Amino acid sequence: MPPTAKTSAPQRKTAPAPESAPAIEAAIADLETGSAVWSHLTLGQRARLLERVRATVVASAEEWALVSARTKGLDAAHPLVGEEWLGSPYGALVALDGYIATLDKLAKGASPLDGIALEEGPEGRVRVQAFPANATDKLLLSGFTGEVWLEPGVTAAQAVREAGLGQLSPAQPGGVGLVLGAGNQSSIPVLDVLYELVASNRVALLKVNPTQDELVPLFERALAPLIELGLLRIVTGGGDVGDYLTQHPGIDHVHITGAVSTFEAIVWGPSAGSGAAQTARRRAEGKPRLHKPITAELGGVSPIIVVPGKWTDADLAFQAEHAATMRLYNSGHNCIAAQIVVVSSDWEQRDAFLAALRDAYDRMPARPVWYPRADEKLAAAASDYPDARWNAERDRALVEIGTGGDAAAIETTEYFAPVLGVALLPGLGQEFLDTAVAHANDRLAGNLGANVMIDPVTEKALGGGFLRAIARLRYGSIAINTWTAFAYLNASLTWGGFPGATLDDVGSGIGVVHNTLLLDHVERSVVRGPFRPFPRSLSALGGRGIVSVLAKPPWFASSRTAAEVSEGFTRFQMDHDWVRFSRTILQSLRA
Template identity: 35%
Template sequence: MTLHRQSVKGLNLSEIDQALEELTESSQSEVGLSVARRIELTEQCLRCLSQAARDWVDLACQAKQIPREDAACAEEVLAGPVSVARFLQVLLLSLKAVKDDGKPRLPGKPELKAGEQIRVPVFPTSGIYDALVFYGLTAEAWLKPGTTTANLFDLTRLESSENSALPLTLVLGAGNVSAIPATDVLTKILQDGERVLLKMNPVNAYLKPVFERSFAPLIDAGLLRIVNGKAEVGAYLVAHPAVERLHITGSTQTHDAIVWGSDPEERRARIESNQPLREIPVTSELGNVSPWIIVPGHYSEKQLQFQAENIAASIVNNASFNCLATKVIVTSANWPDRDRFLTMIEQKLQQIPRRYAYYPGAPERWQRFAGAEPDDREYLPWRLIRDADPAQSPHLFQEESFVCVCAETALRAESVSDFLERAVEFVNQDVWGTLCATITVPDAFRKSDHAILERCIGKLNYGAVGINHWPALNYAFMTTPWGGAPGATLQDVVSGIGNVHNTYFLTDVEKTVLYGPLTLFPKPVWFPSHPNPEAVGWRLLDLYTKPSLGNLLRTGLTVALK
């Protein structure tokens, strides 16, 4: 380690080296991580998480300058400890099923569709009252063609690690949503059977103390260490010989600099010769220019209003610092309600208070993507750009802005089905990324042209698809595997390689598809106009840390009925 440290002059690396040494020594002294041990650790983490959750949210609201009485605090509850508690709970259910029955218990029977592709029900989850809490929503995982019911599950990482040393993985955590680095770590340790060094992103390094409290059982077991540091520390860790695997959540630019080198000429040469800086496995989740397709047709006023707020919620959540925030709306030029619907979205946005632009570089990115100087560089305005032309403004479609600017573009088509086919081709070819996409569909078309809709879903080159609902739910439900579409490589990584949250241990997932009606009643807890979202969020935390009928009733029977 001394020789390696000499390459990073001027940095105090004693804490970093100590963390690596402790993980390495633990790996050498102990082997194996049985299913029973994983169950024990998962249960312990749930207890610790419930005790740290309030401080977790307080720190996040303080860092993002969200007043504690503001409804936006609910986002930090839901996208922080609630999401992590849900991950631990659904994983616990699967691990217990594996221990008792040899395999996870699915919430429904897999079906072979179109004669070649298995679709596996993955939501609502049994055992935690999902069918009541999220009434009307379902999700399934589409497995790659060729997968059979005989090889539905991949439990090799549960089995192989029981009698072998656990590899040391470096997780470079995301800086925007607090559940991301947490569930990335939990996936790697409790599912994949790896030891993890988590380097916090400088943007949310303030979470290190609550992470250490929440995941103290993993730290005590020698499976986890958490460190802070800027890019130089990250570069030091990536190059460290003790690191055997790497997981990155961030941007493609960061990924390519880490994998191929920060110097542009070196990077180009290494990519061409396929010589990465380290010959180790790399997984990643790297963002998206997330599209939302509006299929033309008849919608009721209630359906239009709901879908307008649905899209607005997807834009403003976390001040739009989300890889799954809607950035492109695709409409039909021939749809009579197009202008009225876009006006509805703008009206919804105007009703939502601006958020503090906490993520570095946001004002400069807003100016570039909006094409104007913001009237307030700290509290950026929500911006919808109508009639954007991919030829005139390619950056709106080909670059992830990571800021609260959304573009709308219209396509011409001879029929509704022709529009949907064209829209799918457009987002596949002209919009960057493969992470997630949404389609809003009229009830009449969904009923009469179901086969066309299903064929178009199959054609979408995205890892997560939402029908009538924001794919953030695909992320949050935790039984729906999350990641970019298969086929990415280190040379052309697009939205990333691999997936997380595959808590049913499914083999060869191609995409997850979320289905729901055009409206939910009453208002979803993730909508900005929900009257009491934070209280519901805390009750959900109680439900996921201690599932019981009593805790279900305390949520108001269901989130939807609150």
């Protein structure tokens, strides 16, 4: 897919100019010059530039993690501060290493897929074995794997030939892209800027979300090599600035990570107030307000499908903590936070699992509910489900929908807050899995990510039916016995909604990001983890399941050593100091 050049569509007048308009005009002018600079850099020079960015990110990493934590109400001693090590510098470093490796391969005339296994998948799909990419990945996250599935009909030869995206025609400029940054995770805007530059040869004007204004000086230091060459400019401001920029004739492309409502306001106009009637006319006539290409990642209602099997008490407790983590990580302020657990009403261990889930949800460490308007979302959940189970502070809700109960609100409203639902569906084995897949596809809002929990004995019994069910699950990321956030953190995988979205029916977004292998024709990413942690995972040595040396993944909110291990993982990504990392491994065994 070639980079997008300047649009030939007629340009409309820009929105009313904000006070910062003179600085914005200067920034766009700098970026137009920077676009020419980028188009004259060789692939090798681009790789060396990203190595310089890596060094400045390393120098900023500790401050980045701690400032990001502070903006969320966490001090340096909080047990969950490790989330900000993983969700900030770690993700950026993984992406930079991946892009550097890809650019080095292309500079030598090779494909980014050289040395990477390609396997056949269901219904003619090619499965790219993207993670682990090296021996270090295998050690750090033993037992975890990740594949990128390409669209049906794309051949392995085509995948190899077309991998590289914009770097296959590096001299062709992609213009100036506007990145409307997310406000919940501070690595998101950085990763989006890098993808614009590498995948599409677009220099970037980053407008940060107001929740991250405090991080702007840090971003400017961490990304200084890009700023020095005019490849990046950063601006702040509210909705008026964003509106002005999306309509600006100097912007060639828009990328947003945020809410569906924000996307629709950009594309069609306001849905309420004096402009609502004009917006409705635009939609009816199919004439969007936005006259330039847009890509987006927009979240949704993510399920956890619990496939019934014979689980031990330890399995029930571990997977219940897993489910609670998927909701409560970052106080539920994640586009990929799980929102509804789908459980078989016929499972003989249903009640035991739900009891373990209630216990795990209650015991997770307390933390601020910090995202703007989260109190309104919690109030909406309380109104939607007056019988929900709340904690003492009433900032964490568990909604159990009985058989035949009304799950419409929790299945169609992305609460973006600590609200977790449980829905019951009938069946066992393949029947349940097929029913749950259809339910997720047809009833839940969005299609960003879905999680599946299944024990190895049950998966083996399902045979090929299990993978066929995964193929029918229409989500951009699918996690089997892990969390889809694992796909987000490892940028060799792709991140975005399921293909097929349109401006009028956007789902969880258009296009993908991350994707350090620069693959074209992507359908989804599928990640796997071990059903059981160390040492119980050693039972898989007999051929059942996956072996892991992690006693508990560092992103588990219940991990006693999550802060130390997450920081240790990041520092190892920074400097590959094996002596220090050995201490991190010992800490992980105490999780």
